Amino acid sequence: MPRIKKRGLDYFPIDIDFIHNRIVRRLMKREGDSALAVLIEAFSYIYAGEGYYVRTGELFYEDLSANMYEKSSNDVKRIISLAAEYGLFDATLFSEHNVLTSAEIQRQYLFSTRRRTVSAIEPAFNLIPPTETVTSEPETATNTPENVTPGTHSIAQNSIAEHSTEYPPQDSPSGGPGGEAEKEEIFLEKEETSCSQTACTQPPKTGRTDRNTQRKEWTNAEIDRLQPPADGLQRNLEGLIYNLRSYHVPLPEQYAIICKSNFGIIGHPMWKGFGEIRESHGKIRQPGRYLLSLCNK
Incomplete structure (x- = not known):
């Protein structure tokens, strides 16, 4: 039956x-x-x-x-x-x-x-x-x-917060040489290279050796296949992925945050960052960058 x-x-x-x-x-x-x-x-x-x-x-x-x-x-x-x-x-x-x-x-x-x-x-x-x-x-x-x-x-x-913290405005994107788009590319390359040296159990993607080599494009399915190390530590990886997608964090930044937070380990400062993002009422316009800044402290 x-x-x-x-x-x-x-x-x-x-x-x-x-x-x-x-x-x-x-x-x-x-x-x-x-x-x-x-x-x-x-x-x-x-x-x-x-x-x-x-x-x-x-x-x-x-x-x-x-x-x-x-x-x-x-x-x-x-x-x-x-x-x-x-x-x-x-x-x-x-x-x-x-x-x-x-x-x-x-x-x-x-x-x-x-x-x-x-x-x-x-x-x-x-x-x-x-x-x-x-x-x-x-x-x-x-x-x-x-x-x-x-x-x-x-x-x-x-959000329930009646107050919010002022955050410095973000520069407008620019596609020209030396503009914000190029800065973002270099930023993500640096973050992802650093992540590949962490305890990620997935094979690291091919790093860029120069600016003419295209950086790997992540997909939702690849992010979902990431697995934390079997070290007995308490994590909430699925909850982390859900929250990252709720704030439309770009996939390369999702990967960097997952690795730098040790796969969503409980107690990481990044979790408090989600509350601060909600309370900012949209003033944190790049949630992924903000969470990465907490991971790098």
């Missing part, structure tokens, strides 16, 4: 700043601390069921309220409706189709199921822009659960 294909996830990661998220705090201030439990329960239903959405209705609200000590189904419905209104979930799909989902939830689902042979979002519910792609790989024989993603899931795009 063929094995039934699982659609949902075994678990989902939550951003460490989730409880401090501006939308979450606004809900908790209005509805009380139990609003947090309602949101966590809703995310559990989303990821455990279809994996990236759930249909709401009276039965859905009753099921959620059955696990609450202080909230009725009407209370749960009101909290979920407010969360969609505030932007934690997509308001259009919720109001028109009673569907609870978001673009970030869908990105997390595709990333977590990228090793499955079939992993797609229904076109009617798809919130991911057509120009954005999420890496998908065929499922291979492995002892690692297919949907284990010890990464960091950003529930909303808005």
Whole structure:
């Protein structure tokens, strides 16, 4: 008898700043601390069921309220409706189709199921822009659960910080001799050469001997195949890759950050850098360069 294909996830990661998220705090201030439990329960239903959405209705609200000590189904419905209104979930799909989902939830689902042979979002519910792609790989024989993603899931795009740090403006790119484009090429060459001398278990790419030799072009699949050394240290490589792609860090910089952070070792200053990037409200215009600067300290 063929094995039934699982659609949902075994678990989902939550951003460490989730409880401090501006939308979450606004809900908790209005509805009380139990609003947090309602949101966590809703995310559990989303990821455990279809994996990236759930249909709401009276039965859905009753099921959620059955696990609450202080909230009725009407209370749960009101909290979920407010969360969609505030932007934690997509308001259009919720109001028109009673569907609870978001673009970030869908990105997390595709990333977590990228090793499955079939992993797609229904076109009617798809919130991911057509120009954005999420890496998908065929499922291979492995002892690692297919949907284990010890990464960091950003529930909303808005930062909770009301203050930000000023960062020096970046020079505008220039393609002329000695311009910013050439400086970036030399910078990446230097970083990648340094990385090839670290504990990378993947064969280092061919280094450039002169400026007429083309530097290796990395792909998402090659980044995904990087493996940390078996030294027993605690890492979060998949979470690192997810965050780097969330900020659209160029692939050569992804490779450099992965190697220089010792494959996302826990406690590295680079992890704090992601929080500073979020709190900068876009003032850090080159997140990859900023993370590399933390790796080089």
